[in-house]
Amino acid sequence: MTNRSSAACSIPVLALLVCAAAKPSFAQVELEVLPAQGNVFMIVGPGGNSTVQIGNEAVVVVDTQPTAASNGLLAAIAKLSSKPIRFVINTSVDLEHTGGNEAVSRAGTYVRLIDTFDPRGSRSDAAIIAHVNVLDRMSSPTGTQATTAAGAWPSDTYFTEEWELFVNGEALQLIHVPAAHTDGDTMVFFRRSDVIATGDLYNTSRYPRFDAEKGGSVAGVLEGLNRILDLAIPGENQEGGTVVIPGHGRLSDETEVANYRDMLTIVRDRVAAMIAAGMTLEQVQRAKPTSDYDGVYDEPNGWTAAMFVAAVYRDLAGGRR
């Protein structure tokens, strides 16, 4: 084990969480903070992982947990730094990663990104940065009714392949992976700390989840995983080096991303071969093409192996059933 991941370094935080119900209720939830590397920390919550970068300027928060966990997230961040939260970055539109946007942003402080034009008007809270497709889906996915309150929407978006920030003496690359988990995915590369926050492109505890209705695809997730492998450089004996913070699950390095990429590639190839052989979705599911990985990635009460196989099948087979 490396020192950075030792139990002695983890910081438990007991926090009161405000539930999202109309009549607020309170629950105690412990959010775990683990040092990732350099200036970057991973905070484990009910919505998966948030990433926090600290320094002498400000706090950067990648993904904000579900709404109900935002107070807990803020309490955990407060244990790490007294600097203002200046940037919130969303890796996708998912509520478990954006639910706390409004609360975390309001707890922070605005910093002007563009000197000549400020599209956010009089907002004084922290910037929320995401790919433009995240804003589109949060603000008016049907063209008429927004699914989330305006305060949670990204205030600063990008539509190119990458966006760059320089915060706390560190270069941050925001890298868009098209049509992967969704059509608005961003992974964040903290170049000096050598940490990549992947969002749900990569998980250690469940199969990849890609939502065709939100523009996701198997090919996109695989491209995202291969991109992570391009960026990550391991230390001696394929260990350490670049630290990878998954959307869900534990801190990782390149080897474990390669394991995940291999699994998804193999399952994709198996399902594709079954489709080519004329098998229906039901037949493919009965054949259990993931059975050698289910003990690691199947979530019986969540994103099950059968659901994952169905998603792969539909993605590869198009409209065929």
Add this chain to the structure above:
Amino acid sequence: MLAALLGLAALGAAQAQHDLTGHWSQRFHEDLPERGAGPEIGDYTGLPINDAARLRADSWDAAKWTMPERQCEPHPADYGPRGPAALRIGSTVDPISQDVVSWDITVMWMLPHRTIYMDGRPHPSANAQHSWQGFSTGVWEGDMLKVTTTHLKEGWVRRNGLPRSDKATLVEYFLRNEDYLTLVTVVMDPVYLTEPLVRTSDWVLDTGLQLSPFSCIPAIEIERPRGTVPHHLPGTNSFLEEYSQRHGIPLKAARGGAQTMYPEFALELRRLIEGGAR
């Protein structure tokens, strides 16, 4: 005075059994074919594996080791003693109490380094990083050092694709008998094993032994389309039955499983062979 000296001598002798430090030269006689040239494809005999492990191994392609992400992988803690594994064992000692805080082990093949903490520290969070050597803590049980290791990266129980998951726990017993060291490893894997896998390895104290320097830098060995992962689709691996056919071992035995570990399986094996089973 004499009684006191004898008492001190006895104490010294007892403590010697608790000192693992030194260079240890490996004895390779157990399971030599598997540990030397390496196992054959499709040889799953004598391992308590389940169907998930079989499918992983059936899909495995040795070309995996040509991938840049795989070229520098060392053996994990549970398999390391099976490979070329001369050992250098040192210790870190508390300067005041002189208690051993940790045993520090370096293995010859690729020089992976293990630390076995003896100071009672807890194992890390489930969300902490895993590693090839995992996180190990030890306690003495009589003259045996019992070591418990968690946080292992996914590894292998045999070098032909049979996997060991990252959910496995490794329990080991180091037994020193004068100049001989025996290590009993017990792998418990809820994903790929139906029963604990128990193996032993042996070393002899060797004061002249030195570990050779080593470094690994991956390189592109074969140009492939981006994202290519070598593997066999189910039902397409033509090598799987070669082991069974070459050695005249019925496939039921070659496919392994807990029943093939036990002496009673010899009777079943005879029945299979006499019955002309493939």
